[in-house]
Amino acid sequence: MSNHRKIWTAGLALALGLLAGTAAAKDLGPFKVTLRFVPQESVGSSTPTLAAGISEHPIKLSIADGRTVTDPVVIGESSDDDDRVWPAHAVNDVIAWSNEVLTKTASDWGIRLAPDAPLTLDGHLLRFNLVEKNQAVGSTYNADVRVSFKLANDRGQTLWEGTGAGDATRYGKARSEENASEVLSDAIKEAYAAVFADSALQNAWLGKTGPVASVAPASEGQGISPDDLLAELVKLKKQGFTADLLVDYVRKKNLSGPLTADDMVEWKNAGIPQEVIKAALDRAGS
Numbered sequence: 001m002s003n004h005r006k007i008w009t010a011g012l013a014l015a016l017g018l019l020a021g022t023a024a025a026k027d028l029g030p031f032k033v034t035l036r037f038v039p040q041e042s043v044g045s046s047t048p049t050l051a052a053g054i055s056e057h058p059i060k061l062s063i064a065d066g067r068t069v070t071d072p073v074v075i076g077e078s079s080d081d082d083d084r085v086w087p088a089h090a091v092n093d094v095i096a097w098s099n100e101v102l103t104k105t106a107s108d109w110g111i112r113l114a115p116d117a118p119l120t121l122d123g124h125l126l127r128f129n130l131v132e133k134n135q136a137v138g139s140t141y142n143a144d145v146r147v148s149f150k151l152a153n154d155r156g157q158t159l160w161e162g163t164g165a166g167d168a169t170r171y172g173k174a175r176s177e178e179n180a181s182e183v184l185s186d187a188i189k190e191a192y193a194a195v196f197a198d199s200a201l202q203n204a205w206l207g208k209t210g211p212v213a214s215v216a217p218a219s220e221g222q223g224i225s226p227d228d229l230l231a232e233l234v235k236l237k238k239q240g241f242t243a244d245l246l247v248d249y250v251r252k253k254n255l256s257g258p259l260t261a262d263d264m265v266e267w268k269n270a271g272i273p274q275e276v277i278k279a280a281l282d283r284a285g286s
Contacts, residue, residue, distance in 0.1 A: 034177055055110045058114035063123035063147065064123070065094070077132070119151060130184060135171075143167060151201060159212065162201060223256035226256075230263075243273040247276055
């Protein structure tokens with residue numbers, strides 16, 4: 001073999017090796033995040049204004065999982081240099097972490113917590129979503145958290161029900177667990193603060209209002225909410241019903257309101273097929 005041919009062959013092998021190495025390096029896989037509570041006070045602290053006397057009324061606090069996702073480990077998505085999307089996975093338990101944050105923030109705000117308190121504030125984590133979007137240098141991080149809570153007395157009577165939402169955005173390093181925890185911490189703290197800042201909750205907490213009447217389910221004419229329909233579809237999907245049957249099921253429903261962009265993302269993350277989402281879009285407001 002001539003020297004020129006040897007050089008060409010060696011060059012080709014090197015180029016192929018570099019290409020293979022680059023492809024392997026870009027095969028990033030899931031973005032794994034160990035959740036830590038690291039709120040960024042520099043971008044604004046979420047602290048609710050509490051009515052006088054709240055600290056004199058101890059309470060029991062907890063939050064459970066209310067997300068409509070097929071895999072509770074998946075908390076969002078991450079993109080790479082080629083705009084491929086990878087799932088974001090929580091390494092530790094999302095609900096255990098959410099409870100730790102709840103008790104810490106409540107204590108920091110001066111709320112007395114007691115396991116035998118006559119009042120109970122039970123919550124559900126409805127949405128816990130992280131999006132890391134790759135940029136030319138680094139990444140942007142966005143977190144979106146939504147929670148619901150119910151205040152009840154020791155007789156089991158509901159005194160208040162409500163929701164809270166929070167979001168956060170920041171620029172940081174690519175695939176940074178620290179940056180991911182920062183925006184999720186800010187978002188969940190803001191969601192909790194929105195709940196505790198509710199004046200109706202505080203009045204019920206202080207005993208200024210009595211038990212609330214139970215709300216009857218919406219009639220068929222009023223329609224079903226997108227959140228309630230999603231919960232039903234996830235339940236049916238887990239039982240093995242096909243997409244065709246889910247589409248037929250949706251077509252027999254009336255939605256109380258249109259699906260928002262956030263709803264569509266939530267449905268997609270819950271594993272609902274696109275043809276089912278399209279059927280729901282057609283039913284909105286019908």
